[in-house]
Amino acid sequence: MGDYIVLVISCIFINNILLMQYLGNCPFLGVSKRMETAVGMAMAVVFVLVMAGAVTWVVYHYILKPYELEYLRTLSFILVIASLVQFVEMFLKKNIPALYEGLGIYLPLITTNCAVLGVCIINIKEGYNFLQTLVSSFSYAVGFGLALVLFAAIRERILLARVPKPLQDTSIGLVTAGMLSLSFFAFKGMIH
Amino acid sequence: MIEGLLVMGLLGAVLGLGLAIAAKVFYVYVDPRIEAVEELLPGANCGGCGYPGCSANAKAIVEGKSPPSSCVAASAEVIQKIAEIVGAKIELKEPEVARPGCKYGVEKAERKYIYEGIKDCRAAVLINGGEKECPVGCLGLGTCVKSCPFGALSIGPEGLPVVDTSKCTGCGTCERVCPKGIIKLSSNSLWIIHEYTTDECTAPCQRACPAGVDIPGYIRAIREGKYEEALIIIKRSNPFPAVCSRICIHPCEYECRRNLVDEPVAINPLKRFLVDWEREKGIHVQVPRAPEREERIAIIGGGVEGLTAAYLLNRLGYRTKVYEATDRLGGLLWIGLPENRLPRDIIKWDIDGIIEAGVEVELNRVLGKDITVSSLLKEGYSAVCIATGGWDIRTYIGSGNSELPGIQFLLDFLLKNEEGRTVDIGKSVLIVEGGRSAVEAAKICRQKGAKDVYVIMRSKKEDVFIEGEEIRFRTVLTGMEGEGERLLKAEICEISDDGKRILKKEEISVDTIIIGAGRFPELVYVPKENGWKTISPYAGPNSEHLIGIFRPGEPVSDYRAAVEAIGAGRRLAATVHKYLRGIEPVALENMIRKGVKVLDVEDVRDVPPIPRQMLRSRSRDELIRNPYLEETIGFTEEQAKKEAERCLQCGLICYRKQ
Numbered sequence: 036m037g038d039y040i041v042l043v044i045s046c047i048f049i050n051n052i053l054l055m056q057y058l059g060n061c062p063f064l065g066v067s068k069r070m071e072t073a074v075g076m077a078m079a080v081v082f083v084l085v086m087a088g089a090v091t092w093v094v095y096h097y098i099l100k101p102y103e104l105e106y107l108r109t110l111s112f113i114l115v116i117a118s119l120v121q122f123v124e125m126f127l128k129k130n131i132p133a134l135y136e137g138l139g140i141y142l143p144l145i146t147t148n149c150a151v152l153g154v155c156i157i158n159i160k161e162g163y164n165f166l167q168t169l170v171s172s173f174s175y176a177v178g179f180g181l182a183l184v185l186f187a188a189i190r191e192r193i194l195l196a197r198v199p200k201p202l203q204d205t206s207i208g209l210v211t212a213g214m215l216s217l218s219f220f221a222f223k224g225m226i227h
Numbered sequence: 228m229i230e231g232l233l234v235m236g237l238l239g240a241v242l243g244l245g246l247a248i249a250a251k252v253f254y255v256y257v258d259p260r261i262e263a264v265e266e267l268l269p270g271a272n273c274g275g276c277g278y279p280g281c282s283a284n285a286k287a288i289v290e291g292k293s294p295p296s297s298c299v300a301a302s303a304e305v306i307q308k309i310a311e312i313v314g315a316k317i318e319l320k321e322p323e324v325a326r327p328g329c330k331y332g333v334e335k336a337e338r339k340y341i342y343e344g345i346k347d348c349r350a351a352v353l354i355n356g357g358e359k360e361c362p363v364g365c366l367g368l369g370t371c372v373k374s375c376p377f378g379a380l381s382i383g384p385e386g387l388p389v390v391d392t393s394k395c396t397g398c399g400t401c402e403r404v405c406p407k408g409i410i411k412l413s414s415n416s417l418w419i420i421h422e423y424t425t426d427e428c429t430a431p432c433q434r435a436c437p438a439g440v441d442i443p444g445y446i447r448a449i450r451e452g453k454y455e456e457a458l459i460i461i462k463r464s465n466p467f468p469a470v471c472s473r474i475c476i477h478p479c480e481y482e483c484r485r486n487l488v489d490e491p492v493a494i495n496p497l498k499r500f501l502v503d504w505e506r507e508k509g510i511h512v513q514v515p516r517a518p519e520r521e522e523r524i525a526i527i528g529g530g531v532e533g534l535t536a537a538y539l540l541n542r543l544g545y546r547t548k549v550y551e552a553t554d555r556l557g558g559l560l561w562i563g564l565p566e567n568r569l570p571r572d573i574i575k576w577d578i579d580g581i582i583e584a585g586v587e588v589e590l591n592r593v594l595g596k597d598i599t600v601s602s603l604l605k606e607g608y609s610a611v612c613i614a615t616g617g618w619d620i621r622t623y624i625g626s627g628n629s630e631l632p633g634i635q636f637l638l639d640f641l642l643k644n645e646e647g648r649t650v651d652i653g654k655s656v657l658i659v660e661g662g663r664s665a666v667e668a669a670k671i672c673r674q675k676g677a678k679d680v681y682v683i684m685r686s687k688k689e690d691v692f693i694e695g696e697e698i699r700f701r702t703v704l705t706g707m708e709g710e711g712e713r714l715l716k717a718e719i720c721e722i723s724d725d726g727k728r729i730l731k732k733e734e735i736s737v738d739t740i741i742i743g744a745g746r747f748p749e750l751v752y753v754p755k756e757n758g759w760k761t762i763s764p765y766a767g768p769n770s771e772h773l774i775g776i777f778r779p780g781e782p783v784s785d786y787r788a789a790v791e792a793i794g795a796g797r798r799l800a801a802t803v804h805k806y807l808r809g810i811e812p813v814a815l816e817n818m819i820r821k822g823v824k825v826l827d828v829e830d831v832r833d834v835p836p837i838p839r840q841m842l843r844s845r846s847r848d849e850l851i852r853n854p855y856l857e858e859t860i861g862f863t864e865e866q867a868k869k870e871a872e873r874c875l876q877c878g879l880i881c882y883r884k885q
Contacts, residue, residue, distance in 0.1 A: 098238070102230050111238060118242040122249050129253035194373075195345040 039170055046174030049225060052150050053182040054216040059150025063183060064208055066141075068194075073187035077180030079141035081173065084151055086123065087116045088172030091155040092165055112155050120146040150179055186215060260289045263312050267305050268298055271376040275299035275398025289313055296320050300377065300396035319518035321544070323397035325380065325390050326413035328428055329365035330443075331881040332386025336364055347373075352406040361826070361880050363428050365409050371401035416517045418463045419539050420801035424817040425825055430877035432479035432494060434819055437768070437784075437794040438465040442479055442494055443876050449497060450871040454504050458512040461498065465793050466538040467531060469506070469577045470560060472499035473569045473857075476788045484828070484877050489836035492874050493862075496842050500867040502576075511580035517544035522609035522807055525550060527594050530558025531789050532749070533614035534578065535796030536803075537586045543804050545609075548587040550598055556588060558616065560789065566855045595630030600752045601711045604759055610803050611752040614796060616786045632759075633707070633714025637661045637668055637743045644671050653738025655679040657717050659704050659777060661743025663693055668741055681735065683719055685726075685772065685779065703775030705732075707740070710758035714738060726772035746782050749799045753806065764802040765814035767795060768821055773814070780821075826879045833884040840870040 052058050062080075066072045091112050099105055124142050127135040145151055154175045158168045189211055198207050265285035272280040276297040278287055287293035288309060295310040296317055303319075310317045337360035342351050348370040351357050357366045367386040379394035380401060388401075388410060401410045408426065423429050423439060432442040441460050448457035461468045475495050483491035505512055522545050526537045529551030537547040555561065560574050582588060592598050594615070603611045613631065635650070641664060643650050656672045658665045658681065669680045683702040684691065691700070699721070706718035717740060721731040751762040766773045769784035769791075785795040802812040819825060842859040850856060862870065875882040 094238075098234060102234055104231050104234055107231055107235060111235060114235075114239060114242060118246055121246055125246075125249050125253040128255050195347045195350065197346060 039167075042167065042170055043174045044225070046171050047178040047181065048219065048222040050175075051178040051182055051219055051222075052154060052175045053179055054212075054219040056153065057216075058153040059148055059179060060212075062145065062148065062150075063186065063212065064205065067183055067187040067190055067208070070184070070187045070191060073183045074180075075138065076141050076144075077176075077183050079138045079145060080148075080150070080179050081176040082138065083116075083120055083123070083142065083145055084154055084172045084176040084179075085169060086119060087151050087155055088158055088168050089165070090115055090119055092158060092163075092168045095159050108156065108159065109152070112152055116151060116155070117146045150175075182215070182219075186212065189215070258289050260312050261285050264288050264309050267301070267309055267312075269300045269305075271300055271398070273300060273376040273396070273398035273400050274403075275396065275400065288315075291315070294318055299323070299398045321414050321416050321517040323399075323412040323414040323417065324392050324395045325371075325388075325397070325399075325401050325410050327365060327371075327388045327390065328409045328411055329363070329387055330428060330876060330878045332365070333359060333367050334386055335884075336361060336881050342366075349404070349406045357407070361428070361878065363407060363409060363426055363879065364881075366407070370404050370406070371410050374400050374404040376400055414517075415459075415463050415514050416543050416804075419514075419543060419797065420804055422801075422815060423819045424815055425819060425823060426817050428878040429819070429825070431482040431484055431827065432492075432877075434825060435478040435482040436464075437478065437788070437791045438471075438797060439794060440464045440479075443874060445501070446492070446494070446497060446871050446874040447876060449501070449867055450874070452868075454501055455512050458501050458505055459514050461501070462512065463514045463539075463542070464797060465790070466535055466581055467577045467789060467793055468498055469502040469573045470531075470569065471495070471790055471793070472502050473573055474564060474788075475790050484831055484875050484882055485834075485873065487831045488834045490839040493839055493842075493870050496840070496862055497867055497870055499842075500862040500864075502573075503861040504864075506576060511583050513580070513584050514542045516542050516584075519546075520544040522546070523548070523607060524610045524612065524803060525603045525606075525608040526612045526614055527598075528558070528614040528616055529553075529556040529588065529590070530614065530616045530792065531560060532616050532786070532792040532796040532799070533558075533612070534581050534586070535793045536612055536614055536799040538581045538584055539797055539800035540803060541584055541586050543800065545804075545807075546585075546587070548589065550592045550594070550603075551588065551590050552593045554590050556590070559786070567850075567858055570855070570857055593630075599630075599712060600632060601709075601759060604752065604754050609753065609807060612799055612803060613747060613750040613752070614799060615747055616792060631747065632709050632712050633737070633739050634747070635739055635741045636745065637664055637741050638745065640668060640741050641671075650675075651739075652677055652741075655735075655737045656681070656739045656741060657704070657719070657735065657737045658682045658741045659743055660684055661741070662691075665741075665743055666693055666698070669697060672741075679735075679737075681719075681737070685722075685775070685777075687724065703772075704740070704777065705729075705763070705775055706761050707776075708755065708758060708760045714740065715758070720774060722772075722774050726774065729774060742777065744777050744782055746786075748777060748781060749785070749795055750776060751799070751803055751806070762802065762806055762812060764795075764798045765812055766820075767798050768819065770820070828880050828882070831875070831882060834875065834882070835885055837873050839873070840866045 050056060053063050062076055066076045094111060094115050099107060099111060120142055154172055158171055163171055190208060193207055265282050268281040268285055270281050276284045276293060278284040284293055284297060288295055295313060295315050296306050296319060306317060338358050339355065339360055340358050342358040344350055346368050348366045348368045351366050351368055356362055359366065365387050367382060369382050371388050372380040372382055377394050377396055379391045380388050383389035397412055399412050402412055423434055430443045433440065436442060445457040445460040448460060465471060472495055477495045479494050480491040485491050524540050524545050524547045526533045526547060526549045529549045533549055534556060537549045540547045556578050557574050600611050640650060652672055652675060654677060656677045658668055665682050669682050672680045680697055682698045683704065684698060684700050685703050686700060688700040702719050702721050704717060705720045707714060708716040715736060716734050717737045718734050720729045722728065723730055749764050752759050753762060763776050766778055767781055769780045770778045771780040772778050784791050786792050805812040840862060844859055845856060850858065
C-alpha cells in the first residue's frame, strides 16, 4: 500500500510529466490560455491515459514480449492508442453523449500525444505490474492536469498584466512555464 | 523479421476490423445539415445568437429552434445559404452595432482616485466602482476590446472604446462583459423604443426633451458637418423637426448647462437650420427602416401624436395606416397658431415626409361611424392604436354614438340625460372618476335600470369629500375586454398609496364604462381569442402614477405642446412594438421621470462665455407688406457651426472644458 502512495506522489509531483519530464508541451502551451479548455483537456488526458496504459501493458506483455519484438514497442503503441481513442470516441458518442459533449474535441487531439505515449513507455521501462501501471498512468495524468490548470490560471492573470511587447503571448508563456517547472524542482528529493 | 511483419500486420488488421465493426455498432445518425450549417457559421463562438457556440446554434437552426438569421456575425449571403440548407424562410434582422455610452475618458473626467491595478475594468470596478466620480463612466481599461471576437473595438485617443462599425457584428459580447453596462448594442429601432434611465450618461437638455431627442448627438453632428446624420438622430425620436423648430416650447434650452455661464445654446434654431438645409435640398431625410414585418397596425387620429406613432412604427418595420376623421392631417397644428409663427408649408413639409416614408392614410373616416375598433381588427390589423388626443369630445359628439366599444364620457352622459335623450347603458356600469358627478351619474344609472353600478376613484378616501356605498377608493381601471362592438369585462386594480404597486386585481363584467376625464388617453386594442383586449402604453415621464389607463399628469401634458404629443406618440409606438415582439410593455424601473433625481453639476468651470447666435429678423417694412411672412430667418451655415461650437457636449457630470 505504502508503495502505491509513493508511486502516486512521485508521478504527480516529483516526476510530473509536463514540468519535470517535459513531455506533452504542445497541449501545455496550446490549450492553457483559458481555464475552461485546460480543464477539459485535463479530464480527457486522465481518461485516455488510464485506458492507453492498460492496453499497451497487455500488448507489450502478451504480444511483443513472447515473440521478442520489443523493438516494435513505439510503433505498435501508437497504432494501439490511436485505434483505442477512435473506438472510445465512437463508444461515448453512442452511449454516453454527455461525456462525449464534455470531452468531445479533446479526445482526437491527444490520440498520439507524446505525454500519453511517454507514460506508456515509462510504465514498461519501470517494469510495473498491471495494477502499478494503472495507478501510475492515472497519477501521471493527474499531474498533467494539475500542471495544466496551474499554468492556465497564471496565463489568465498574465493576460491582464502589462507585458512588454517582445515578450507577449507565447514567449511570456514559455518564461512562465520555465519558472513553474523550477518551482516543481522543489519536490525533488522528497522521496528517494 | 517475418515475425515482426506478421505481428504488426495482424495487429493492424485486427484493430482495423474492430474499428470498422465499431463504426457500424456505435453508429449515431447525425443530421448532415448540422455539419453543413456549422461549416457556414463563422465559428467565432461569440454567443450573440443566445447559444453557447456556433455548433450549438447550428443544431438549433436545423432543429428549427433558432432562425437562420440568428447568427449576428453571418453575412446576408451566408444566412441565405443556411436558409437554403434548412429550407426555412429568412426573417431579416435589423443590424445592431455596439455603441459606447460614455463621452469623456478618464483623463478628462472627475476622478475619485488614481487606479494603478490590473488592466481590466472588471477588476477596477471592485474598488469603489472605479476611479471615475461618475458612476456610469467608462473606465477605459479595454475589457470590451479584449473580449470582442471580431476585433471591432479599440481604445481611441480619448481613452474610450471606439467601434469599427464595418467589423462589428452586433454580437453583444462587449455588452455582456462591461461591468458598468456602458457599451450597449444600438440600432435605430432600439433608439425609437428607448427611454432614458438613471443608469446611463445623459445631458440635461435631452432629459428635458419630452420627445427624448438626443440633443448633444445632433449638435455634434452639425459641428462635424454631418447634417443628414443629425436629421436622422432627431427623426428617430421626433418626425416633426420642421414644426418643432418653429413652435417648440424648448424645455431643453432652460436646462442647458450654459445657463450657468452665459445663455443657453440655441438648440431649437439649430434644428431649424437642419430643416432649412433639408428643405433647400428638397429631399426628406428618413430614418433607415427595419426589415419589413408582417404585422399591420391601424392608428386612429392623424394629429401629431398619431402621425408620430405611425411614422415610428413604420420605421420599426410595420405597415401602418392612419385613419383621420377630418379632411386633412396634422390636427391641432392648423388651428390656433398664426401663419407667421408656423407657416403652412412647414406643416406640410413634415407631413409629406411622413407619408413619403410609407405611412398610409385614409381621410374622412370617423371612428364609430365609418370604422370601429372591431371592424379594423377584423380587417387583419394586429393592433389598433387610439391617438385621438385633444379632440375626443368633439369627434365624439360629431359621430353621435359611442366611438369606442362601451365607452361614454361622463359630461356627455349627463347632458344627454338632461335633454331627455336615450342612452343605452346596459345592466352593469363602471364609472371611472368624475368626483361628485360620478355619484350623480351612478344614481341616474340605477334609475335607468342598471343592476350593478361601480364607481372607482384613484384618490384616497380621506382626501375626497364624497360618500357613497358603491365608491371604491384607491382603485383604477387597468384594462378592458370585449367582443365585436360590445364591452364585456373591465379589469380594475386596487393600488398602494404611492401608486406604484397593485394590491388586488379584479375582473368585473360590465356593459358600459363612463369616464370622468374629458380626454381619452392613448390606448391599444389588440385581438384576443374571439374578441379584443386593451393594452395601455407605459407611463410617460410626466405621469404621477404608473398604473391604470387614466393616469394623473398625462391627460394634461400629452397635448399641451406638439413636442409632448410627439413623446406620447413615441411611447405608443414603443408599446405596440414591445407587445408584438413578446416583451411586456412596461417602463423600465429606472426610467427618468419628473422628480427623479439624476446626478448633475451645480456650477461650470473653465468655460469662457461666448455670445449666443441670434436669429435674424425681417425688416418691419417687409413684414407689414406681407403679414404671413415668417418673422425670423434661420441661421446661416456659419452661424450654425459657431452655435454648435458653444455646446458643451454634457454628460451626467462631465462637460467640455477649455
